[in-house]
Amino acid sequence: xxxxxxxxxxxxxxxxxxxxxxxxxxxxxxxxxxxxxxxxxxxxxxxxxxxxxxxxxxxxxxxxxxxxxxxxxxxxxxxxxxxxxxxxxxxxxxxxxxxxxxxxxxxxxxxxxxxxxxxxxxxxxxxxxxxxxxxxxxxxxxxxxxxxxxxxxxxxxxxxxxxxxxxxxxxxxxxxxxxxxxxxxxxxxxxxxxxxxxxxxxxxxxxxxxxxxxxxxxxxxxxxxxxxxxxxxxxxxxxxxxxxxxxxxxxxxxxxxxxxxxxxxxxxxxxxxxxxxxxxxxxxxxxxxxxxxxxxxxxxxxxxxxxxxxxxxxxxxxxxxxxxxxxxxxxxxxxxxxxxxxxxxxxxxxxxxxxxxxxxxxxxxxxxxxxxxxxxxxxxxx
Numbered sequence: 001x002x003x004x005x006x007x008x009x010x011x012x013x014x015x016x017x018x019x020x021x022x023x024x025x026x027x028x029x030x031x032x033x034x035x036x037x038x039x040x041x042x043x044x045x046x047x048x049x050x051x052x053x054x055x056x057x058x059x060x061x062x063x064x065x066x067x068x069x070x071x072x073x074x075x076x077x078x079x080x081x082x083x084x085x086x087x088x089x090x091x092x093x094x095x096x097x098x099x100x101x102x103x104x105x106x107x108x109x110x111x112x113x114x115x116x117x118x119x120x121x122x123x124x125x126x127x128x129x130x131x132x133x134x135x136x137x138x139x140x141x142x143x144x145x146x147x148x149x150x151x152x153x154x155x156x157x158x159x160x161x162x163x164x165x166x167x168x169x170x171x172x173x174x175x176x177x178x179x180x181x182x183x184x185x186x187x188x189x190x191x192x193x194x195x196x197x198x199x200x201x202x203x204x205x206x207x208x209x210x211x212x213x214x215x216x217x218x219x220x221x222x223x224x225x226x227x228x229x230x231x232x233x234x235x236x237x238x239x240x241x242x243x244x245x246x247x248x249x250x251x252x253x254x255x256x257x258x259x260x261x262x263x264x265x266x267x268x269x270x271x272x273x274x275x276x277x278x279x280x281x282x283x284x285x286x287x288x289x290x291x292x293x294x295x296x297x298x299x300x301x302x303x304x305x306x307x308x309x310x311x312x313x314x315x316x317x318x319x320x321x322x323x324x325x326x327x328x329x330x331x332x333x334x335x336x337x338x339x340x341x342x343x344x345x346x347x348x349x350x351x352x353x354x355x356x357x358x359x360x361x362x363x364x365x366x367x368x369x370x371x372x373x374x375x376x377x378x379x380x381x382x
Contacts, residue, residue: 006125010134012183013078013118016176017138018145020082023172025149025250026156026165027089029243032225033232034162037239039098043229047350049102050223051343053109059339060109065116065332074117074328079180081114086173093166116335120328121184123319129265132316136261139312143254145172150247158240206380207321207330211337213375214314217277218341220365222349224249227303230287230358231296245300252304253311261312269317270381274373276310281369284362320381 035041035049064077084107091104119135126134149169157165228242237245264272283306286299315331322330349361 009125009184010122010137012179013122014137014141016078016082016179018141018148019172019176019179020085021142021145022149022152023089023169024085025146025246026153026169027092027149028146028224029150029153029228029246030157030162030165030239032229033239033242034092035098035101035225036229038162039095039101041098042350043226043353044347044350045098046225046229047223047346047348047353049098049105050225051346052102053105055340055343056106056109056112059336060111060113061116061339062329062332062336064113065120065328065330065335068117068120068328069326073186074121075180075184075186077117078114078121078184079177081111082173082176082180084108084111084113086170086177089166089170089173093163112335116328116332119315119319119331123315123327124324128320131319132261132263132265132269132312133258134261135315135319136258136264136312139257139261139308140254142311143250143257143308146250147247147254150243150250154240154243154247157243207318209375210317210321210379211334213372213379214334215337215341216368216375217280217372218338219345219348220361220368221280221342221345222361222365223342223346224303226346226349226353226361227287227300231300234291234358235293235296237296245296248297249300249304249307252301253307256305256308257312260309261316264313264316268381269313269320270376270379272309272313273317274376276306276313277369277373277376279306279309281366282306284366284369288359288362317381 032046035046036043041049060081064081068074068077088104088108088111091107092101095101095104122134122138123131149172152168153165156168160168224246228246231237231245232239232242260272260276279302283299283302286295286302290296290299314334318331318334319327348364352360352364
């Protein structure tokens with residue numbers, strides 16, 4: 001693959017990511033309000049639905065990563081994943097109870113099966129010198145699409161209402177499907193060439209340690225929904241203002257993903273990973289101790305910095321800790337590990353929130369983040 005083709009592939013994936021995230025983030029800013037306000041669910045149910053969705057993400061990425069390595073086919077998982085996302089939004093629009101949201105949430109998050117195969121294709125189209133920047137570009141376009149989606153939500157929610165907005169959100173994903181299907185070319189594997197089955201023997205102790213500490217961190221990294229509901233209740237903001245807070249952290253993540261990717265290329269993957277954990281700790285402390293409009297704005301800025309750093313550097317780090325021929329599987333295994341922790345993380349946060357208090361989940365998360373940073377010290381970069 002020559003340099004022109006490599007750049008074209010990365011840009012096409014970036015454009016598709018922009019479109020899909022635009023559709024997703026027409027919904028995500030108002031998702032917790034829709035579930036708790038319109039559908040009448042409590043915080044524990046919200047945590048269950050969000051956590052279940054994140055767990056499905058992890059399982060779907062592990063399966064798709066393994067199969068894409070085994071079959072040497074990645075493209076089908078990518079465009080089909082975008083299609084699932086579009087279909088789920090139609091489901092949200094027609095659901096009448098919170099129980100009916102669950103299968104469509106599962107379908108939505110199962111669409112994330114595109115992640116590991118897509119990230120493997122991006123990693124394969126990169127060199128060590130530009131891999132962090134390429135993943136940074138991908139995250140920038142993800143987040144930039146989210147910014148456009150949030151703005152669409154802010155301006156059209158009052159006019160269209162929840163359900164019509166959900167239907168509109170399906171359109172960008174359909175266009176993303178077409179982009180991948182028609183413009184990404186994938187070489188056919190040689191006849192009879194099926195990859196040697198992946199096993200745990202292909203994962204060394206260094207990679208296992210990174211998976212373990214990342215999973216530990218994820219046990220405290222509860223869903224963003226809690227941050228939005230916390231801001232609404234503690235800050236007394238009107239529901240129509242909540243998408244603005246979502247916009248703030250998404251815009252910050254969009255602006256910083258590419259710089260953080262370049263920093264990871266220059267300063268090392270481990271240093272930026274540690275920084276991302278520290279930024280999450282700062283986010284938790286700011287929610288606990290800061291108040292008022294300015295305080296919450298600063299809290300969401302910190303959260304945006306955290307997302308800009310961690311989403312970029314983790315993919316870069318993982319893609320280099322595993323052998324290239326098992327790259328999609330390694331990325332999928334990693335996502336499965338942290339995603340399976342997301343279910344108990346959000347459920348636990350919801351239960352603690354309801355039984356102890358709104359700040360209790362933040363304190364638990366700070367402790368787990370500190371433990372993850374200590375373990376990170378022992379990981380070796382390749």
